[in-house]
Amino acid sequence: MDKEAILITARCPIRTTLELLGGKWKLLILFQLHHAPFRLSALRKNIPDISEKMLIQELKSLQESGLVLRQNFGEVPPRVEYQLTAIGRQTMPLIEQMRAFALAYEEELRRNTASGQ
Amino acid sequence: MDKEAILITARCPIRTTLELLGGKWKLLILFQLHHAPFRLSALRKNIPDISEKMLIQELKSLQESGLVLRQNFGEVPPRVEYQLTAIGRQTMPLIEQMRAFALAYEEELRRNTASGQ
DNA sequence: CTGTATCCGCGGCGATACTG
DNA sequence: CAGTATCGCCGCGGATACAG
Numbered sequence: 001m002d003k004e005a006i007l008i009t010a011r012c013p014i015r016t017t018l019e020l021l022g023g024k025w026k027l028l029i030l031f032q033l034h035h036a037p038f039r040l041s042a043l044r045k046n047i048p049d050i051s052e053k054m055l056i057q058e059l060k061s062l063q064e065s066g067l068v069l070r071q072n073f074g075e076v077p078p079r080v081e082y083q084l085t086a087i088g089r090q091t092m093p094l095i096e097q098m099r100a101f102a103l104a105y106e107e108e109l110r111r112n113t114a115s116g117q
Numbered sequence: 118m119d120k121e122a123i124l125i126t127a128r129c130p131i132r133t134t135l136e137l138l139g140g141k142w143k144l145l146i147l148f149q150l151h152h153a154p155f156r157l158s159a160l161r162k163n164i165p166d167i168s169e170k171m172l173i174q175e176l177k178s179l180q181e182s183g184l185v186l187r188q189n190f191g192e193v194p195p196r197v198e199y200q201l202t203a204i205g206r207q208t209m210p211l212i213e214q215m216r217a218f219a220l221a222y223e224e225e226l227r228r229n230t231a232s233g234q
Numbered sequence: 235c236t237g238t239a240t241c242c243g244c245g246g247c248g249a250t251a252c253t254g
Numbered sequence: 255c256a257g258t259a260t261c262g263c264c265g266c267g268g269a270t271a272c273a274g
Contacts, residue, residue, distance in 0.1 A: 006152050008145050008164045013219035014212065018144065020222065024267075027135065028125050035123050040236060047125045051268055056237065066225070078236045078274085087225045094218050095131065097211040102130035105137065108183070108204045140246075157256055168248055173257065195254085195256050238273070246266085253258070 020065050021091065025050055025058045027098070030084070030091050033068065037083035067091065137182050138208065142167055142175045144215070147201070147208050150185065154200035184208065 008014070021027055025047070032038055032046050043055060059082055062068035067088035073079040084091075125131070138144055142164070149155055149163050160172060176199060179185035184205035190196040201208075 006149065006163055008149070010166065012145075013216040014144055014148055016219040016222065017215040018141065020219075022139075022141075024135070024139075027131055028129075031125070031131055032123065046123055049127065052237080053239095053269085054267060057267090066229075072236095076235095076274095080236065087222055090218060090221050094211070094214040097214045098134040099130040101207060101211050102133040102137075104207050105133065105204055112183075142247095169257080170249085170259095171247060174247090189256095193254095193255095197256065236274090239271085241269085241271105243268085244266090246264095248261105248263080250261085251259085254256090 017094075020067070021094075023058070025054055026062060027091075027095060029055070029058055029062065030067065030088065031095050033082060033084045033088070034092055034095065037071070037081045039079065039081055043082070062088070134211075137184070138211075140175070142171055143179060144208075144212060146172070146175055146179065147184065147205065148212050150199060150201045150205070151209055151212065154188070154198045156196065156198055160199070179205070 021030070028047055028050075029043065032043055038046070040055065040059075043059075044050065044052065047055070059068060059070070063070055066085055069083050069085050069088075071081045071083065073081070138147070145164055145167075146160065149160055155163070157172065157176075160176075161167065161169065164172070176185060176187070180187055183202055186200050186202050186205075188198045188200065190198070
């Protein structure tokens with residue numbers, strides 16, 4: 001690998017992803033939407049400890065990034081569904097890797113405590 | 118997939134990874150250490166805009182999580198090297214996915230601007 | 235039901251000075 | 255060179271009230 005590639009500049013893929021998906025909630029929301037489109041109230045139920053403000057705020061951020069699509073059915077009472085865009089669906093391998101890493105990490109923890117650490 | 122698996126509880130793999138690797142700097146540091154062990158000063162050079170306080174603080178956090186190993190050579194002047202542990206090395210697929218996603222995202226951006234959006 | 239508006243605490247993060 | 259100590263900003267994120 002090129003030596004120059006080690007230097008981390010302001011514009012670097014990792015930082016880009018961090019800006020798009022960083023923070024406490026975005027990946028959890030995307031994980032939800034990977035299963036199916038959801039209404040706001042359903043998302044709140046599935047992520048019990050998120051506040052309404054943060055949920056809407058993060059959904060808006062994800063829309064503006066082009067990762068999530070907001071579909072307003074224009075009914076009364078209001079009905080709005082959120083779903084992933086094509087590029088939003090591409091966060092799935094990333095989320096899978098996060099899950100895989102967490103499981104490997106917890107397995108490692110168990111091994112260490114078991115071996116009398 | 119089981120319907121129950123959609124609910125995101127306080128203990129969930131995604132949150133675990135978020136706690137271990139969340140924040141502005143940890144993944145950038147791990148990416149550095151993936152290439153080779155580094156001294157503190159070298160890390161600072163390769164991540165130009167990190168403050169010394171944050172670098173040390175995040176390195177300490179990564180040590181406590183068991184992802185990074187601190188090796189003190191006990192010389193004068195001081196010489197300390199940081200390197201990944203076995204489990205720390207397992208963050209690599211995750212980082213690779215972050216890079217892959219950022220590239221796909223930027224490609225998507227270019228396509229959209231090109232097609233007269 | 236789907237949002238907006240407002241207030242605010244806390245902690246992430248940075249800047250600077252200092253030490254062994 | 256590799257840290258520690260201290261101070262302070264500011265923005266993330268939470269609570270609550272209100273609106274269409």
